[in-house]
Amino acid sequence: MLSAQDNERLTQVGPGTPGGELMRRYWHPFAAATELDERPTKPVRLLGEDLVLYRDKSGTVGLIERFCPHRRVDLSYGIPEEHGLRCMYHGWMMDETGQCIEQPFEETVHPDGRFKEKVKVAGYPVQEMAGMLWAYMGPAPAPLIPMWEPYTYENGYSDIGIAELPCNWLQCQENSHDPVHLEWLHGYWGVVQQREKAIALGGEPDLSPIIPRNHKEIGFTEFEHGIIKRRVVEGTSKEDHDWKVGHPALFPNILFVGDGVKCNFQYRTPIDDTTTLHVTWFFYKAAPGTTLPKQEKIPHFIVPIYDESGKLIPDLVNHQDFVAWITQGPNADRVQEKLGESDRGIILLRKQLAEQMKIVEDGGDPMNVIRDPGKNNSIELPLERWPSLQEVSRIAVYFTAQAGETEEVKSDIQGVLDTWASHADEVVASNRS
Numbered sequence: 001m002l003s004a005q006d007n008e009r010l011t012q013v014g015p016g017t018p019g020g021e022l023m024r025r026y027w028h029p030f031a032a033a034t035e036l037d038e039r040p041t042k043p044v045r046l047l048g049e050d051l052v053l054y055r056d057k058s059g060t061v062g063l064i065e066r067f068c069p070h071r072r073v074d075l076s077y078g079i080p081e082e083h084g085l086r087c088m089y090h091g092w093m094m095d096e097t098g099q100c101i102e103q104p105f106e107e108t109v110h111p112d113g114r115f116k117e118k119v120k121v122a123g124y125p126v127q128e129m130a131g132m133l134w135a136y137m138g139p140a141p142a143p144l145i146p147m148w149e150p151y152t153y154e155n156g157y158s159d160i161g162i163a164e165l166p167c168n169w170l171q172c173q174e175n176s177h178d179p180v181h182l183e184w185l186h187g188y189w190g191v192v193q194q195r196e197k198a199i200a201l202g203g204e205p206d207l208s209p210i211i212p213r214n215h216k217e218i219g220f221t222e223f224e225h226g227i228i229k230r231r232v233v234e235g236t237s238k239e240d241h242d243w244k245v246g247h248p249a250l251f252p253n254i255l256f257v258g259d260g261v262k263c264n265f266q267y268r269t270p271i272d273d274t275t276t277l278h279v280t281w282f283f284y285k286a287a288p289g290t291t292l293p294k295q296e297k298i299p300h301f302i303v304p305i306y307d308e309s310g311k312l313i314p315d316l317v318n319h320q321d322f323v324a325w326i327t328q329g330p331n332a333d334r335v336q337e338k339l340g341e342s343d344r345g346i347i348l349l350r351k352q353l354a355e356q357m358k359i360v361e362d363g364g365d366p367m368n369v370i371r372d373p374g375k376n377n378s379i380e381l382p383l384e385r386w387p388s389l390q391e392v393s394r395i396a397v398y399f400t401a402q403a404g405e406t407e408e409v410k411s412d413i414q415g416v417l418d419t420w421a422s423h424a425d426e427v428v429a430s431n432r433s
């Protein structure tokens with residue numbers, strides 16, 4: 001249980017709040033690069049600030065304050081020009097730093113006037129990496145985007161799922177330090193939801209490969225990038241990967257999950273105190289001996305969270321997590337919770353957050369702020385080999401985890417996984433090593 005003040009301190013993301021200042025030390029993925037192909041401007045809300053994303057005709061991507069500094073119209077309706085974003089109301093133009101660079105009528109009346117030099121709104125750096133657009137909203141100089149090893153993988157296929165969730169980011173991240181939910185939320189409630197859906201569609205699913213084994217013991221270890229989760233499940237011991245290697249959650253708001261063939265990073269990017277942009281980068285590796293053409297564009301999909309009846313979608317794995325996080329409320333009332341043995345990872349995460357906020361308050365760089373390019377080539381992450389993932393049926397078959405992927409993308413992914421069919425024994429062996 002926390003005090004109301006501690007709960008606020010951990011969850012607020014606006015400028016000047018301790019949590020907001022911590023979050024402003026990181027690059028956050030907030031859109032897919034392909035979104036700007038559809039329309040060159042997009043309203044964006046990030047860390048409690050209203051912004052507009054645009055790509056001008058020279059290809060420069062800007063992320064600036066959303067409302068025009070003149071008389072406050074919404075610049076997501078503005079016009080990207082050769083260099084800058086022009087307001088549609090009276091033609092003022094801002095560049096990617098937020099500096100006003102043109103004021104057509106002012107310049108007509110006062111050709112030597114210097115008014116525009118005094119007009120500047122917020123403008124934040126943006127980078128494209130792994131098909132995502134990333135923003136940095138903290139003090140200069142900006143650090144590097146951590147280059148986790150999977151971002152260096154080649155010969156595979158990736159796509160990006162983006163869901164807007166009506167809850168604070170910390171509810172999502174706490175779930176990543178809570179292994180016991182697996183056997184209940186996914187293995188018990190979730191399986192019932194999947195079965196009911198399959199029956200409603202006229203079939204009967206085979207769910208046996210996806211029912212997790214019950215946890216017997218859980219453990220958590222801090223490491224330089226976050227917290228490693230360890231577990232002993234029924235039928236395993238501390239000699240197995242689940243305990244010896246474990247699997248990481250990355251500070252402050254990233255989950256990494258996967259096996260030797262498929263993996264994903266889930267970023268819980270705060271939109272504001274009660275809304276989160278859940279950005280998942282999925283990767284599917286092709287089997288050795290198969291060469292895939294280089295992927296020119298990484299497709300994205302917008303993840304719906306409600307079904308036709310207006311209820312939260314319950315039958316896909318990541319959506320089961322969404323149901324838990326969202327139904328905790330816009331910002332979970334941690335004052336009223338009763339923590340037990342299954343919550344030791346959550347307690348450790350909160351402690352880590354409090355410590356790292358203090359480091360920021362004292363002027364230091366918190367965990368995972370990386371500035372040395374020599375340390376950012378391919379950061380290795382521990383990865384457990386889950387017993388259930390040794391099932392060949394799970395390696396080569398694609399399970400949709402989030403709604404909204406097109407049939408075309410699903411079939412592309414299945415095509416990549418099919419390349420493993422003749423390698424199944426090898427995969428099982430490597431998972432056991």
Ligand code: FES
Pocket residue numbers: 068069070071072073087088089090091092
């Ligand atoms: S309101 Fe934008 S130029 Fe006038």
Ligand SMILES: [Fe+2]
Pocket residue numbers: 175181182185186321
């Ligand atoms: Fe989960």
